[in-house]
């Protein structure tokens with residue numbers, strides 16, 4: 362099976378490789394990841410964005426292939442936290458998450474071209490962040506480890522102040538591998 366990962370995310374590339382998949386990479390265009398709908402729930406948002414990324418890449422694929430696309434956001438009390446725009450934005454997110462539970466949702470879209478029906482699933486993981494001290498916030502912001510990560514943190518960086526309560530860590534880091542295996546029919 363020819364797999365195409367529609368993602369520029371280094372974490373998704375690593376997770377696909379670790380799961381034993383061989384794949385090509387095609388980048389979704391910036392416009393694939395847009396469109397705000399205020400009545401949309403967080404699961405609906407990640408499902409739609411994953412679908413849009415897959416469709417965007419499908420339009421440029423020649424030959425037959427299976428396209429894999431994802432979108433990941435953090436959600437705290439219904440408020441969506443995407444990738445921070447700058448340090449100030451990252452700080453705002455960290456202060457919001459500090460000392461609280463939150464969820465991370467990933468939408469996954471698997472689409473066979475030509476002619477396949479898109480399969481879209483949403484996975485949820487719950488996490489709890491310990492209350493961060495001012496020093497912890499400053500040094501984390503200085504490290505720039507927040508760049509390009511939804512909610513301004515990287516679970517994969519192994520912070521002792523971040524605990525996984527439910528769901529999988531792969532889902533938090535951007536690719537629910539268990540769901541992908543099931544959709545591709547390669548589980549177990």
Ligand SMILES: Cc1cn([C@H]2C[C@H](O)[C@@H](COP(=O)(O)OP(=O)(O)OP(=O)(O)O)O2)c(=O)[nH]c1=O
Nearest residue numbers: 368369370372432433510511514515516534535
């Ligand atoms: C919550 C969390 C997210 N992330 C990353 C995964 C994604 O790269 C990013 C969420 O942004 P996305 O918009 O889902 O993905 P992306 O823009 O990085 O890549 P593409 O659209 O091309 O697929 O946040 C982590 O690396 N660790 C985490 O703990």
